[in-house]
Amino acid sequence: MVARTWVGRFCVADGHVDEEGPWLSSLIRQRPDDEPDELYVLVEPASPDSAQYTAQLVEVIAQLYRKDALSLTGALTRALRAAHEHLLDWNSKSLPEHRIGAGSSCLALSGVDAYLAQVGPSLAYVRKADGTLRRLHAAENDFDNALGMAPDFTPHLTRIAFEPGDLAVIASSSLDTVAPEAVVERILSRPTDDILAEFYLLGKDTPNLAFVLLSCFDEPLDTPPDYLTHEGAAREAQGVPLDDQQPTEIEGILVPVAAGDSPELAEASLAHTIPGDDWHLAKMPIKQQVDEIKESAAPLASPGVSIRGGGSNIRYKKTTGPGLPIPQLQIPKLAIFAALAIALVAFVVWWQLPGSVAESREDRFVEHVAAAREYNARAQAASDPGLKRQLLTDARASLDDAANIHDDDPDVVALQADITAALNVLNAVYEVKETAVVVDLAQIVTGDLGATQIALGGDSTYVLDAEGGRVLRVPVAGGVAETIYEQGTMVNLTTEGQPIEITWSDATASLIILDDQRQAFTHFPGQGTLPLVVRGTESLGSLDSISTSAGNLYVLDRGQNQVWRYLPGQGGYDSERTALLDSANLTNATELAVAQDVYVLDAQAGVRRFVLKTEAPFTLAGIDTPLVAPASIAVLPGSNRVVFADTGNKRIIVATSDGRFLRQIVSPSFTDLRAVSIDEGTGAMYILNGDTVLRATFPP
Secondary structure: OEEEEEEEEEEEOOOEOOOOEOEEEEEEEOOOOOEEEEEEEEEOOOOOHHHHHHHHHHHHHHHHHOOOOOHHHHHHHHHHHHHHHHHHHHHOOHHHHHHOOEEEEEEEEEOOOOEEEEOOEEEEEEEEOOOEEEHHHHHHOOHOOOEEOOOOOEEEEEEEEEOOOOOEEEEEOHHHOOOOOHHHHHHHOOOOHHHHHHHHHHOOOEEEEEEEEEEEEEEEEOOOOOOHOOOHHHHHHHOOOOOEEEEEEEEHHHHHHEEEOOOOHHHHHHHOOOOOOOOOOOOOOHHHHHHHHHHHHOOOOOOOOOOOOOOOOOOOOEEOOOOOOOOOOHHHHHHHHHHHHHHHHHHHHHOOOOHHHHHHHHHHHHHHHHHHHHHHHHHHOOOHHHHHHHHHHHHOOOOOOOOHHOOOOOOHHHHHHHHHHHHHHHHEEEEEOEEEEEEHHHOEEEOOOOEEEEEEOOOEEOOOOOOEEEEEEEOOOOOOEEEEOOOOEEEOOOOOOOEEEEEEEOOOOOOEEEEEEOOEEEEEEOOOOEEEEEEEEOOOOOOOOOEEEEEEEEEEEHHOEEEEEEEEEEOOOOOOEEOOOOOOOOOEEEEEEOOOOOEEEOOOOOOEEEEOOOEEEOOOOOOOHHHHHHHHEEOOOOOOOOEEEEHHHOEEEEOOOOOOEEEEEEEOOOOOOEEEEEOOOOOOOEEEEEOOOEEEEEEO
């Protein structure tokens, strides 16, 4: 028995079915001093603009493979890489929406050994004789890794060693839209002769689909007539019946030897072997011997694939593997010239691919510039900052596309300047060029230090040092830092705990401090620190932030998703608290500020505003970059503006009370921005930058 393979295929292109088409081609490559091998090339467009170039890619890959003298894997890789690099060069000069990419599955076959190369969108199956089924595709099976797209090009190579009963399929990845994977696997488990017809019936109504099926089977080894061997003739002369002779393999050559013959007789027969021939010829006329060998060695005809319905049989057979020698063919000169012409055309197509798109570059340039003008005009007329920014962003994107074609065009340069100026106005960046150091706590404080909050009151700034377990007072004019609260200190029989929150109360002209034991204290400048009564703190879910407004104390309680209000009373806030929110999820809330409305900083949602117990929009419309880790929010009573530190972006944000973005303040000094406090009366702002307090001018 000898292993053979047969191949069946079909291609559906724009609803028309043929054996091959724009998605599929095949060829035979003859290398010097080697047996011919076959290649099946399947290419599928990975984007709408790629469809018109698929047939050219198929032809380019096939012809480059044919001309390459390397091995199967070497020729496969080089042919695919050449197509990839040309497309990559084209895409680098094209607009993003006009990039060309393609997926590919190429199957190279020599004898019963095959190599499958896959790039981008691709699909293949291998079924072994025992029923084991593998689904194969490229490691990165998407458009961004198709031919012509990813800078790093590495095809996914799979070796397939065929044995009788095995089969392999390569198909367009759109097969998954034709039939579920389970249905495909069920069809592939059927007898081989039924598989191609089944897939044809499934895919014939699909607009575009390519399919190749390669199967391996056993074929009986033909034994030459006894009279064609020297030994057969000798036995016949001795009167031994020829049908008693049995083939014996000596040194890899099959020699017919009669039963009972000695090995010496077999070796003697072997001595008459004609070099390069697999069989031993009897002493008969040379012409008759050659005619007999030609007749027995003639290859089977290959009439092609004929698909006529569900009951059709696959008739195209192609023999491979060990077997009879391939006859030398005389190729007409006309065919040689035709092949050269085809190769030349393929090379030109490859070199120019996809040159036809260049004709439309000028049209696209005009379209992009016109779109940029329209977006820019609409942006100038828009009153909503968010819409204005979106339109300007769209205008800039259209100009970038136009600049990819003509980056020095005067209209493009002028429009880019206009749009950049409009975006700069919208960005509203105020850069603080000069800052003064009020105090560098690291230079004057001993022990652990980790400043987290700042509050401004009277003529001092107050800093909460979480690591040191203390609160420090620093005069705004500079000077010595004073510790006004320290963990473990006894005050009126109450031991101060770890401070966690501070806020200044204009109504009492004092600093309110809250510790981790749910105790409250108040510090009066020049008088000292005293315990402060806040009723029922032990019944709160959590104490996460505090704020004051109009003499009232407000507490953020994440545990109960609530903000509580305490009215002032004798000795502190010994009054029943009032819930300010109907319902809200405050799981990620971090800071609190209260004026006419309630403002909560949320680690994920940014600034949240609540009006009459209900959440209201606070969009910051028009801001260029989303907030990252906002902190230290405050409402300025004089201008009704909201100010907070966007620590992740190292900037201070100013907005209206209803959430309209006004300004962003930046400075090279904001290297470790943690908190900010504003003195509207003097127009100064105090910034906690790391463990240093800075002073700068606050813009009006």
